[in-house]
Amino acid sequence: MPADLTCPDCGTVYEAGPDEPWRCGCGHALEFDERPHPQGDPLPLHSLDTTEGLWTFFEFLPIEQHVTFYEGFTPLVEAPDWDAQFKLEYVFPTGSFKDRGATTTLSRAVELGVEKVIEDSSGNAGASIATYAARAGLDADIYVPADVKQSKLMAIQRADARPVRIEGSREDVTAACQRAVEGDGERDAPYQTGDGWYASHAWNPAFYAGTMTFAFEVAAQQGWTVPDAVVLPIGHGTLFLGAYRGFSLLNEAGIVDGMPRLLGAQAAGYAPIVAALGGDTTDADGEATTIADGIQITEPARGTEILEAIEETDGDAIALGGDPIETALDRLHRNGFYVEPTCAVAPAALEQYREDGVIDDGDDVVVPLTGSGLKTL
Numbered sequence: 001m002p003a004d005l006t007c008p009d010c011g012t013v014y015e016a017g018p019d020e021p022w023r024c025g026c027g028h029a030l031e032f033d034e035r036p037h038p039q040g041d042p043l044p045l046h047s048l049d050t051t052e053g054l055w056t057f058f059e060f061l062p063i064e065q066h067v068t069f070y071e072g073f074t075p076l077v078e079a080p081d082w083d084a085q086f087k088l089e090y091v092f093p094t095g096s097f098k099d100r101g102a103t104t105t106l107s108r109a110v111e112l113g114v115e116k117v118i119e120d121s122s123g124n125a126g127a128s129i130a131t132y133a134a135r136a137g138l139d140a141d142i143y144v145p146a147d148v149k150q151s152k153l154m155a156i157q158r159a160d161a162r163p164v165r166i167e168g169s170r171e172d173v174t175a176a177c178q179r180a181v182e183g184d185g186e187r188d189a190p191y192q193t194g195d196g197w198y199a200s201h202a203w204n205p206a207f208y209a210g211t212m213t214f215a216f217e218v219a220a221q222q223g224w225t226v227p228d229a230v231v232l233p234i235g236h237g238t239l240f241l242g243a244y245r246g247f248s249l250l251n252e253a254g255i256v257d258g259m260p261r262l263l264g265a266q267a268a269g270y271a272p273i274v275a276a277l278g279g280d281t282t283d284a285d286g287e288a289t290t291i292a293d294g295i296q297i298t299e300p301a302r303g304t305e306i307l308e309a310i311e312e313t314d315g316d317a318i319a320l321g322g323d324p325i326e327t328a329l330d331r332l333h334r335n336g337f338y339v340e341p342t343c344a345v346a347p348a349a350l351e352q353y354r355e356d357g358v359i360d361d362g363d364d365v366v367v368p369l370t371g372s373g374l375k376t377l
Contacts, residue, residue, distance in 0.1 A: 001016070002016035002061040002063075002108070002111040002112055003016060003032045003033060003034045004016050004030060004032075004033045005020055005021075005030040005031065005032060005033065005205065006030065006032070006033040007024035007026060007028050007030055007031075008031055009024065009026060009028035010026045012023060012024055012025065012026070013033060014030065014189070014362055015183065016062070016111075016112060017112060018112045018113055018114045018115075018192070018197055019191050019192050019193050019228070020112070020191070020192065021189040021190050021191045021192065022178070022190055022192055022198040022200065022201055022203055022204070023189075024180060024189065025124035025188055025189035025190070029203055029205070029301060029302055029305075030203075030205060031205050032062040032063040032205050033211070033338070035062075035252075036060060036061070036062055037059065037060050037249050037253040038059035038060070038253060039053075039253070040219070040266045040349060041255075042224055042255050044223070044224075045220050045221060045223070045288070047323065048220060050072075050073045051070065052065070052068075052313055053068065053069075053070040053071045053072035053073055054072025054073065054100060054103070054210065054213040054216075054217070055068060055070070055072070055103075056072070056073070057213050057216045060212070060213075060216065060246075060249055061104065061209050061213075062109065062209060062293055063097075063104050063107050063108050063206060064107065064111060064210055065103075065107055066106070066107040066110040066111065066136070067103060067106040067109075067110055067132050067135050067136040068103045068107070068135075069093045069097045069099075069135065070101075070102065070138070071092050071093055071103055072099070072213060072217065073217055074087055074088050074089050074091055074092065074147055074217070074234060075087070075088045076088075076091075076093065076217075076218065076221045076222075079330070079335070079337075081335060081366070082347060082350060082351075082367070083361070083362075084231075084350060084365040084366065084367050085224055085227075085364075085365070085366050086337065086347075086366075086367055086368070086369050087214070087217075087218065087366055087367070087368045087369065088337075088342065088369055089214075089239075089368045089370045089371075090338075090340075090369050090370060090371050090372040090373075091256045091281070091372075092128075093131065094124075094127050094131050094155065095124075095127075095371060095374055096124040096127075096370060096371040096372065096375075097104065097124075097211070097214070097236075097239055097368060097370045097371070097373030098124045098125045098127075098128035098129075098201060099128050099131075099132070100210040100211045100213055100214060100239075100242070101128070101201055101206070101207030101208065101209075101211050101238060101242075102125075102128040102129050102131070102132040102207075102210070103132060103210055104206050104209045104210035105117075105129065105132070105199050105201075105204055105206040105207045105210065106129070106132040106133060106135070106136045106138070106199070107196055107206075108204075108206035109133075109136065109138060110136055110138075112192055112367075114196075114197040114199070115135050115138065115139065115196075116138060116139040116140065116141070116195070116196035116197065117129060117139070117140050117141075117196055117197050117198075117199035117362060118140070118141045118142075118175045118177055118180055118181055118196040118197065118198055119140070119141075119142050119143070119145070119177070119198070119199045119200060119201065120142070120143040120144070120174045120177035120178075120200070120201065121142060121143070121144060121151075121201065122144070122145060122148065122170060122173075122293055122294055122296065123144065123148055123149055123174075123293075123294065123375070124152065124154050124294060124371055125153030125201040125238075126142035126143075126144055126148075126152065126161075126163075126377070127152050127155035127156055127159070127375075129142065129151060129157070129161075129199050129201070130142050130155070130156045130159040130160075130161035131159045131271065132359075133159070133161060133199075134159040134160055136162070138271055139161075139162075139196070140159070140161035140162070140194065140196075140199075141161065141162045141163075141164055141180070141196060142156045142161050142162070142163050142164065143164045143166055143169060143173050143174075143176055143177035143180070143267060144156070144162075144163050144164070144165055145166060145167070145168075145172065145173055146165045146166060146167045146168075146212070148163075148165065149293070149375065149376070151374075151375045151376065152375060155357060155375075156314075158285045164166055164176070164177075164180075170297060170298075171298065171299060172295055174202075176242070177198075177200075178190075179194075179199070180195045180196070181194050181195065181196065181198040182194050183195065200301075201236065201238050202236040202238065202300070202301035202302070203301050206207060207238060207240050208238065208241055208245060210242070211238050211239050211240075211241070211242025211243075211245075211246075212242040212243070212245040212246035212249065213246065213353060214239060214242055214243055214246060214368065215242070215243045215244075215245070215246025215247045215250065216246050216250065216251075216357075217249070218230070218366055219250055219255070219256055222364075223267070224255055224256060225256060226247060226250075226256050226258055226259065226260045227260045227349065227364040227365060227366045228260060228359075228363040228364045229260050229261040229262075229263055229353075229359055229363055229364075229365045229366075230260045230261070230262055230263070230366045230367070230368075231263045231264075231265060231346045231350045231353065231365065231366075231367045232263070232265065232346055232367075232368060233264070233265050233266075233292075233294075233295050233342065233343075233345045233346050233361075233370060234264040234265065234266050234273055234295065234300070234306060234317060235266075235270075235294060235295030235296070235297040235300070236297050236300050236301055236302070237264075237273075237300050237302060237303075237305075237306040238369065240262060240264055240306060241302060241305055241306060241309060241367060242308065243262060244262055244309035244312075244313065247259050247260060250352060251349060251357075254296065259312070259313050260313065260366075260369050261313050261314050261315050261316075262309055262310060262313045262315040263315050263316050263317070263318075263349065263353055263358065263359070264306070264310065264315065264316065264317030264318070264349075265320060265345045265346045265348070266269065266281075266295060266317060266318070266319045266320070266323045266345075267288070267289035267291075267292040267295050267296060267320060267325075267345060267350030268281060268282050268283040268287070268288060268319045268322075269281070269282060269283075269287065269288020269289055269318060269319075269321065270287040270289065270292075270295065270296045270297060270298055271283070271311075271317075271319035272297075272298055272299065272300060272303060273303065273306055273307065273317045274302065274317045275309055275316060276303070276317070277307070277310070277317055279316075279317065279318060279319065280318075280319060281319045282319070282321075282364045283320075283321025283322065283323070284318075285321075287321070287322070289319075289320065289321055289322045289325065291322050291325050291326060291329075291342075292320075292325055292340075292341055292342040292344075293341075293342065293344050294342030294370075294371065295342055295345065316353075316358060318349055318352055318353070320345055320348050320349055320352070324348040324351070324352070325341065325344050325348050326344075327348070328344040328345075328347045328348035328351070329341055329344035331347075331365065332344055332347060332369070333373070337369055338372065338373040338374070339369050339370075339371060339372065339373050339377065340371040340372060340373050340375050340376050342370070342371055343369050343370045343371045343373075346367050346368065346369075346370070347367055347369075350365065350367055
């Protein structure tokens with residue numbers, strides 16, 4: 001049976017189903033009422049059967065595998081010029097880490113008997129949900145900004161999903177999508193009684209069940225240990241929170257001992273987490289960063305949770321201007337890492353954290369490279 005949903009804030013439990021609410025009536029994001037994890041010692045990586053990709057870690061997941069390309073176990077490679085390891089999340093089927101969440105989200109949709117999914121996205125998540133919906137044989141509407149990059153728009157269209165272009169801000173896109181999901185909105189909680197099931201990378205807990213496999217892979221690739229720090233981009237924080245949840249579950253299961261510091265990177269002018277921490281949210285000229293469109297989020301759906309994860313791991317978050325991001329992007333390309341501009345935010349932040357003394361020489365640091373440069377063509 002599919003897992004039910006519960007609100008961690010008010011305790012309300014909602015029965016699983018295709019019209020389940022996309023958030024609690026109190027406004028809080030919902031979670032699964034199960035937190036499964038395996039018992040006993042894990043196998044070393046060389047003895048682990050990874051042919052199922054990230055679904056190798058099915059014992060941690062409150063979802064059964066239904067829709068997959070056997071994605072996951074992305075390479076973890078040395079990056080000597082950065083004194084770090086890069087995890088190549090851009091080698092997923094659709095060229096971004098969002099496939100981690102898409103495989104679990106669409107598997108959940110199939111569990112529930114959903115016929116159509118709806119998502120809002122600046123590009124990568126929409127392309128991923130559209131692709132996995134096609135794999136599942138489900139219809140998909142993807143709400144996108146009117147000025148979405150052509151490469152990402154084509155990825156959505158070629159998966160036979162319907163792009164719905166919305167004028168205005170990224171928040172306007174989300175609002176339009178949520179109205180379509182709720183339909184007439186006559187029921188008390190925001191139930192999904194409209195045009196489809198909300199496969200939201202920001203709100204749907206199934207998506208985070210997928211992104212937390214990032215942490216499982218890092219630990220397995222490091223001999224079931226955790227790094228000193230992980231530097232990650234933050235828009236809605238899907239990978240950031242996924243990493244936190246994954247490392248937390250590994251500790252609960254007794255598989256690892258300790259948490260890495262989670263260090264966030266946001267774009268100047270779009271840095272609500274940095275603002276909440278009292279940091280500088282602008283670049284040297286007081287301008288907003290335009291190069292990192294993938295994380296231009298001013299109201300993260302789970303902002304409170306991101307702040308809690310930072311506090312619990314002795315982490316931090318900083319905002320980066322366009323110049324250091326462009327410099328980092330050029331440097332990545334020269335070193336053979338062909339990534340999209342948003343992807344350069346975390347490596348740029350790594351350099352800033354080193355200059356600020358937050359990361360010491362010799363620290364074991366992992367940085368995900370989150371999106372392929374092929375999407376910018």
